[in-house]
Amino acid sequence: MQLTVWTYEGPPHVGAMRIATAMKGVHFVLHAPQGDTYADLLFTMIERRGARPPVTYTTFQARDLGTDTAEIFKTAARDAFERFDPDLMLVGASCTAELIQDDPGGLARALNLPVPTITLELPSYQKKENWGAAETFYQIVRGLATEAPAPKAEGAKPSCNILGATALGFRHRDDVIEITRLLNQMGIEINVAAPMGATADDIRRLPQADFNVVLYPEIADTAARWLERQYGQKAVRTIPMGFQATCEFVREVAALAGVDPEPVLAQHGSHMPWWSRSVDSNYLTGKRVFVFGDATHAMAAARVAKEELGFEVVGLGCYNREFARDVRACAAELGVEALITDDYLLVEETIAALQPELVLGTQMERHIAKRLGVPCAVISAPVHVQDFPARYAPVMGFEGANVLFDTWVHPLVMGLEEHLLTMFREDFEFNDAAGPSHLGGHAKVEAAAQPAPEPEFVPMAAQATTQETITVVNWSPEASKELSKIPFFVRGKAKRNTERYAVEQGLETISIEALYDAKSHFAR
Amino acid sequence: MSDAVTLISPNSEARPVLRERGQREVFCGLTGIVWLHRKIQDAFFLVVGSRTCAHLIQSAAGVMVFAEPRFATAIMEERDLAGLVDANEELDRVVDRLLSRRPDIKLLFLVGSCPSEVIKLDLSRAAERLSTKHSPSVRVLNYSGSGIETTFTQGEDACLVAMIPEAPVASEEAPASLLVVGTLPDIVEDQFSRLFNQLGIGPVHFFPPRNSQSIPAIGPNTKFLLAQPFLGETARALTERGAQHLPALFPFGAEGTTHWLKAAADAFGIPELHFLAVVAPGRERAKRALEAQKQHLAGKSIFFFPDSQMEPSLARFLSRELDMKLIEVGTPYLNRQLLSAEMEYLPDNVTLSEGQDVDRQLDRCREAKPDLVVCGMGLANPLEMEGISTKWSIELVFSPVHGFDCAGDLAGLFARPLFRRSVLKV
Ligand code: SF4
Numbered sequence A: 001m002q003l004t005v006w007t008y009e010g011p012p013h014v015g016a017m018r019i020a021t022a023m024k025g026v027h028f029v030l031h032a033p034q035g036d037t038y039a040d041l042l043f044t045m046i047e048r049r050g051a052r053p054p055v056t057y058t059t060f061q062a063r064d065l066g067t068d069t070a071e072i073f074k075t076a077a078r079d080a081f082e083r084f085d086p087d088l089m090l091v092g093a094s095c096t097a098e099l100i101q102d103d104p105g106g107l108a109r110a111l112n113l114p115v116p117t118i119t120l121e122l123p124s125y126q127k128k129e130n131w132g133a134a135e136t137f138y139q140i141v142r143g144l145a146t147e148a149p150a151p152k153a154e155g156a157k158p159s160c161n162i163l164g165a166t167a168l169g170f171r172h173r174d175d176v177i178e179i180t181r182l183l184n185q186m187g188i189e190i191n192v193a194a195p196m197g198a199t200a201d202d203i204r205r206l207p208q209a210d211f212n213v214v215l216y217p218e219i220a221d222t223a224a225r226w227l228e229r230q231y232g233q234k235a236v237r238t239i240p241m242g243f244q245a246t247c248e249f250v251r252e253v254a255a256l257a258g259v260d261p262e263p264v265l266a267q268h269g270s271h272m273p274w275w276s277r278s279v280d281s282n283y284l285t286g287k288r289v290f291v292f293g294d295a296t297h298a299m300a301a302a303r304v305a306k307e308e309l310g311f312e313v314v315g316l317g318c319y320n321r322e323f324a325r326d327v328r329a330c331a332a333e334l335g336v337e338a339l340i341t342d343d344y345l346l347v348e349e350t351i352a353a354l355q356p357e358l359v360l361g362t363q364m365e366r367h368i369a370k371r372l373g374v375p376c377a378v379i380s381a382p383v384h385v386q387d388f389p390a391r392y393a394p395v396m397g398f399e400g401a402n403v404l405f406d407t408w409v410h411p412l413v414m415g416l417e418e419h420l421l422t423m424f425r426e427d428f429e430f431n432d433a434a435g436p437s438h439l440g441g442h443a444k445v446e447a448a449a450q451p452a453p454e455p456e457f458v459p460m461a462a463q464a465t466t467q468e469t470i471t472v473v474n475w476s477p478e479a480s481k482e483l484s485k486i487p488f489f490v491r492g493k494a495k496r497n498t499e500r501y502a503v504e505q506g507l508e509t510i511s512i513e514a515l516y517d518a519k520s521h522f523a524r
Numbered sequence B: 001m002s003d004a005v006t007l008i009s010p011n012s013e014a015r016p017v018l019r020e021r022g023q024r025e026v027f028c029g030l031t032g033i034v035w036l037h038r039k040i041q042d043a044f045f046l047v048v049g050s051r052t053c054a055h056l057i058q059s060a061a062g063v064m065v066f067a068e069p070r071f072a073t074a075i076m077e078e079r080d081l082a083g084l085v086d087a088n089e090e091l092d093r094v095v096d097r098l099l100s101r102r103p104d105i106k107l108l109f110l111v112g113s114c115p116s117e118v119i120k121l122d123l124s125r126a127a128e129r130l131s132t133k134h135s136p137s138v139r140v141l142n143y144s145g146s147g148i149e150t151t152f153t154q155g156e157d158a159c160l161v162a163m164i165p166e167a168p169v170a171s172e173e174a175p176a177s178l179l180v181v182g183t184l185p186d187i188v189e190d191q192f193s194r195l196f197n198q199l200g201i202g203p204v205h206f207f208p209p210r211n212s213q214s215i216p217a218i219g220p221n222t223k224f225l226l227a228q229p230f231l232g233e234t235a236r237a238l239t240e241r242g243a244q245h246l247p248a249l250f251p252f253g254a255e256g257t258t259h260w261l262k263a264a265a266d267a268f269g270i271p272e273l274h275f276l277a278v279v280a281p282g283r284e285r286a287k288r289a290l291e292a293q294k295q296h297l298a299g300k301s302i303f304f305f306p307d308s309q310m311e312p313s314l315a316r317f318l319s320r321e322l323d324m325k326l327i328e329v330g331t332p333y334l335n336r337q338l339l340s341a342e343m344e345y346l347p348d349n350v351t352l353s354e355g356q357d358v359d360r361q362l363d364r365c366r367e368a369k370p371d372l373v374v375c376g377m378g379l380a381n382p383l384e385m386e387g388i389s390t391k392w393s394i395e396l397v398f399s400p401v402h403g404f405d406c407a408g409d410l411a412g413l414f415a416r417p418l419f420r421r422s423v424l425k426v
Helices: A012-023 A032-044 A069-084 A095-100 A103-110 A128-142 A172-185 A198-205 A217-231 A243-257 A262-264 A272-277 A279-286 A295-308 A320-332 A344-354 A364-374 A396-410 A417-425 A439-449 A452-465 A478-485 A490-505 A512-522 B028-039 B051-060 B079-082 B082-100 B113-119 B122-134 B152-164 B185-201 B232-240 B253-267 B272-297 B311-322 B340-346 B358-368 B376-384 B395-398 B404-424
Strands: A002-004 A026-031 A055-057 A088-093 A117-118 A159-165 A190-195 A211-214 A235-236 A288-293 A314-320 A338-340 A359-362 A375-377 B017-021 B044-048 B073-074 B105-110 B139-144 B179-180 B204-207 B222-226 B301-304 B323-332 B352-354 B372-375 B387-390
Touching: A002 A272, A002 B082, A012 A026, A012 A032, A012 A055, A012 A088, A012 A128, A012 B051, A026 A069, A032 A055, A032 B028, A032 B051, A032 B376, A055 A069, A069 A088, A069 A103, A088 A103, A088 A128, A095 A272, A095 B051, A103 A117, A128 A190, A128 A198, A128 A217, A159 A172, A159 A217, A159 A243, A172 A190, A172 A243, A172 A396, A190 A198, A211 A217, A211 A243, A217 A235, A217 A295, A217 A320, A235 A243, A243 A262, A243 A295, A243 A359, A243 A396, A272 A279, A272 A295, A272 A396, A279 B358, A279 B376, A288 A295, A288 A344, A288 A490, A295 A314, A295 A320, A295 A359, A295 A396, A314 A320, A314 A344, A320 A338, A359 A364, A364 A375, A375 A396, A396 B272, A439 B079, A478 A490, A478 A512, A490 A512, B028 B044, B028 B051, B028 B152, B028 B395, B044 B051, B044 B082, B044 B113, B051 B073, B073 B082, B079 B082, B079 B372, B082 B105, B105 B122, B105 B152, B113 B340, B122 B139, B139 B152, B152 B232, B179 B232, B185 B204, B185 B253, B185 B272, B185 B404, B222 B253, B253 B272, B253 B311, B253 B404, B272 B311, B272 B404, B301 B311, B311 B323, B311 B340, B311 B404, B323 B358, B352 B358, B358 B376, B372 B376, B372 B404, B376 B387, B387 B395, B387 B404, B395 B404
Parallel strands: A026 A055, A026 A088, A088 A117, A159 A190, A159 A211, A211 A235, A288 A314, A288 A359, A314 A338, A359 A375, B017 B352, B044 B073, B044 B105, B105 B139, B179 B204, B179 B222, B301 B323, B301 B372, B323 B352, B372 B387
Antiparallel strands: A002 B073
C-alpha cells in the first residue's frame, strides 16, 4: 500500500480513455462501477471538450456481484455498439472489475460485433495512466496497421506520421499544429497524426509514411518501436522543445527525409534567441531552477533552462519511472541528482530543501511553489483548466521556444526592479512582500495571505529533516531581521548558504557578521 | 402553518416513478470526503482503495482542493491483493506513517472502496485493532464510500452512521434537545442557531460537529431535523438510539425553511404567534430575494439528472417559489419516506425518475429541450455545446443554500446560467 495525497497519474484505464477520446469513431466499453465515471469530467471540464468521452461504463453494483456482472457487460457493449456505431471498439476493465475477472475480451468476442474489437489488459494495481495510454495506442496500431505499405509513387513527397498527441495532454493541440507547419515548410507531407484526430482507417494507413515523428514518447514510444520493427519506419526522437532542440529536430528530420534543412533554419523567425541575449535578460543569469514533470518535458525544460535562458538547474526529476534511466543520465550531465518519484510529499520536501528561485513543474509543483512563495511555471501534465489556454500556445517548435521564454520569465521579478528592491528594501509600498510589480492582482492576495513570508521557510526546512538530518542553527534576532531585508527572491538562497556556512564553521548562533561572512564566502 | 407537520400522505406511494437500471453517471460515496474533511476539523479520511479512488477524490471538486488536505488514499498494490494478512499489515504501517505525520488528528476514518469491498478487507476489524493500538490519542472508525454500494451523497450518510456510536448517551431525564443533522456550511449553522435561539428552542447541536471531541449526546429526548434529504440511514440509526425524527420539507427556499423550522417549533411547543413573529423577517427577506431572481426563472423549464438526492426538494422549491416548469426530476435513489412531503408538493405532471440510464435520459432531455438542465460535470459542457444551458449539480452540495438568507443565492445558482446566456453575444 502506498500512502498518497495527490497523484501525478490516474489509473491505466484513464490513459486508455485519453486515446479513445483523442481519436474519432472509437468507442470504449469499460467494466467499472459508477464512481469511475468521474473520469468524464477530466475531459469535459479540464479540457472543456464539448462532447462526452466515447466511453460506456457498465456501472455494476454490489448486488450484481456473483450473479450477472458479465451479462451487464454484454448488454452495455451491445447497446453501445448500436447507439454509437463505432469503427473500432475497445473493451477493458477498471481496478474493481479486474478483481471480479469477468474477461471483457472474451465476452466481447462472444457478441460477434461486426467491427474490430480490441481487448485492453490494464493491470490497475501495477501500472498507471501513461502506461495505459501507451499500451492502448500500441494495441490499436498493432491490431489495425496490418498491411504493408504500397510501393511509393515516383517523385512523391517524403511523408511522416506525427505520433503521441492525446486528449488531456499538455499543449498537445498546439504542438501538433506547430510541428505540422514546420514539417510542411520542409516539404514533408503528414501522412497521419495520431492518436489525436485519427480514425481507425488512418491507423491502417500508418505504414505508408516514410518515417515517424514521436512527439510524446510516454504515449507513442511502444507503438513507434513496433512500427519500426514491422515496417522499418525510422523514428525521429529529438523532442523539438526549445530553440536548439527544434533546430536539431529539423536536421534529424531532414536527414531522414532527404531534404535540405538550411532554408527552414535560416528563416526560423523565433524571437527567443535574441530575447535571451538582449541585455534586459542579464538578470536571468544563474537563477536557481527546479524542474519536475513527465520525463520528456522535464528533460527538455532542463536543457532550455540551462542553455537557452542561462539558469542554473538545481534539481531535475520525473514522476514516470518508465523513463527514469533517461532522466538520471540527463541529471548527471547537469551535475544534479535525479528525483524519480510519484510521491508528492517527497517532491515538496525536496523543493523546500533546495529553495530554488523558480520552479518549472506540473500543477502539483505550482501548488507547492505557491505555498513556499516561489515563482512557478507549468511545463507538463498533469494538467489543469489553465493549461488549456484559448490562445495558440505551443511549447514545441520555434513558436514554442517563444512561449517558453515568456511563460518562464513572466513570474520572475524584472531586472531593474530587482536592484531597486535591494536598494530600498524598507520602502513601505515598494517592497518584496508586495511581489513582482507586473503581477499586480496576484501579489496583493499573496501579501495578504502571508504577511511575513519568512516564517514559511522555517517550518518547511524543519520538515525536511524527516528525510535527512539537517543541523538547525539559531538565528540571532538582529541577523534574522537583516535576513528579512534581503529581497524574497534571493532570501532562500542567502538563508541556506548562511546556515551551511554556520554549520561548517561550527557556529551555534548566526550573527549579522556571520551573515555577511557567509555572503563573501559564497561570492563567486 | 399548522398543517406544516402533517406530512405523510396516502398519495405519495401512488405517484408513478420511472425506474432505470442502465449506466449511471454519478460519483461514488468517496466524494463526500471533499466536504466532510473540511467540516470535522480534527478528523482525517483515509481511503483504502485504488489509484482510481485517489484520482476521483482529487478530481471530484472540479479543481484540486489544494490546501493541506485531511484526506489521503492508501493505494492498494499487487502484493496487497496476494493475501489479507499482508494487506492488514500494510494498512497498519500506512496508518502509523500517517499519524506520525499528523499528530493533530483525533479521529481517523478508514473509508472502504470497491476494491477493498471486493477483496473483503474487513475495515471494521481493522478500525477496532487500530483504535486499540492508538488509543487514547486517536479514535479509528470506518465506513464504506464504495461505488458498488453508495452514490455521491450517500457517503456522508454512511460517515454519519459510523459516528453515531461515538455520541455519548443522553439519559431519559436529559432535557429535550434539538439535533440538526447533515453537513452545513458554518455560516448557515450560525444563521440557524440564531433562529432557534430566538424561537426559544435549545439546546441545539449540529451533527457532524466541527470537532470530533464535541459530538453531542443523543438519547430519547433528542429530537432531530434532517438538513439534507440524503441521510436516510443516519435517520434510521438515530431513531434506533431513541432519538425522534421531526419530518418536514427540507429547508430550501422560504416555504421549505418555514416548514422545517415549524416542525421543530411544534415539537418544542413554541406558540404559533411567537413562531410567526420570529420567522417573519427572514421569510420576507427570502421572498424579496427570490422576487429578484424570478424574472430569469419564471416559466422556464428545467430537467434534473440524478446526482445528490436533493433533486426532488430543489424541484419543489423551483416550481413553487419561482414558477419554473419541471420536466423530469431524476434522483439516484428516492427515499419515499423522507421525501413524502416533498413529493406531495410536486406538480402531478412531472416525471420522477430513480436510478439512471444516461444515454436514454439524454435522449429524453434533448427531446424535451429544457431551458435549463441540472447535471454532473461530465455532462454539462457537452449539453452546453448542444445549446442547452446547464447548472452543475455539485455546486448545490458545496455552496450555502439552506435557510432564509441563502434562498436568493440558491435561486441565483439556477438563474446565472440563463442570465449569462442572455448577455453573451458570442
Ligand atoms: S467507484 Fe469504487 S473504485 Fe471507483 S473511485 Fe469510487 S470507490 Fe473507487
